Amino acid sequence: MASQPGGRAQTHLACVVNGDPVDITCAGYKTLLEVLREDLGLTGTKHGCELGECGACAVLVDGEPVLSCLALAVECSGRAITTVEGLTRDGRLDPLQEAFADLGAAQCGYCTPGILLTARALLDRVERPTRDDIREALSGNLCRCTGYQQIFEAVESACGHAQPTLRRAQRGPEPVEGPRTSACGSREAPEGSEAEPSRRARAHGGGAPCAVNNAGRGDHA
Numbered sequence: 001m002a003s004q005p006g007g008r009a010q011t012h013l014a015c016v017v018n019g020d021p022v023d024i025t026c027a028g029y030k031t032l033l034e035v036l037r038e039d040l041g042l043t044g045t046k047h048g049c050e051l052g053e054c055g056a057c058a059v060l061v062d063g064e065p066v067l068s069c070l071a072l073a074v075e076c077s078g079r080a081i082t083t084v085e086g087l088t089r090d091g092r093l094d095p096l097q098e099a100f101a102d103l104g105a106a107q108c109g110y111c112t113p114g115i116l117l118t119a120r121a122l123l124d125r126v127e128r129p130t131r132d133d134i135r136e137a138l139s140g141n142l143c144r145c146t147g148y149q150q151i152f153e154a155v156e157s158a159c160g161h162a163q164p165t166l167r168r169a170q171r172g173p174e175p176v177e178g179p180r181t182s183a184c185g186s187r188e189a190p191e192g193s194e195a196e197p198s199r200r201a202r203a204h205g206g207g208a209p210c211a212v213n214n215a216g217r218g219d220h221a
């Protein structure tokens with residue numbers, strides 16, 4: 001570790017992020033979350049509580065979910081890191097992202113990157129998880145908007161339990177409505193308007209900057 005003027009130690013970080021080698025010098029005190037967002041510009045990883053409580057910052061390190069707000073970046077030297085940006089391959093969304101978009105499992109989208117990555121790790125480990133498996137895997141990921149039902153259905157859909165189009169048909173047409181207030185207190189424009197971020201953009205990890213600052217774990221019942 002080298003020092004820089006002001007006494008803050010710099011450290012060297014060599015790892016693989018979303019399949020690409022990364023070799024940077026960064027402040028030794030920085031968390032993985034800070035390095036991803038501030039040094040690498042990967043802002044799909046969300047900054048929530050910074051206390052290990054909300055799951056918004058979850059990424060995969062060597063395929064396992066890690067709360068990036070609690071991990072020092074230097075601890076990840078030599079490891080393979082996947083962020084939500086890395087779920088898209090050759091321009092194609094991960095089946096989980098498709099299912100989240102199709103089933104309305106992303107609303108404000110702030111929790112979505114962490115949930116997608118945590119669910120991806122589950123599906124890579126268990127081919128057809130039960131609802132209880134999914135609930136347990138996502139128990140550390142808080143969502144203020146969806147009530148979790150659509151999230152669980154989307155994960156099940158992505159592993160082949162159900163067809164998204166079938167479920168959408170069962171729910172009936174999407175309601176057409178005027179501006180509404182989200183659980184974050186912000187006004188949302190009607191679906192399809194220019195001001196409304198598309199569901200696919202949100203499932204891709206483009207959440208609105210609404211604060212997720214809860215303490216405690218999700219009740220996901």
Ligand code: FES
Nearest residue numbers: 048049050055069
């Ligand atoms: S920001 Fe890391 S768990 Fe909340």
Ligand code: FES
Nearest residue numbers: 107108143144145
């Ligand atoms: S969609 Fe989960 S916090 Fe808004």
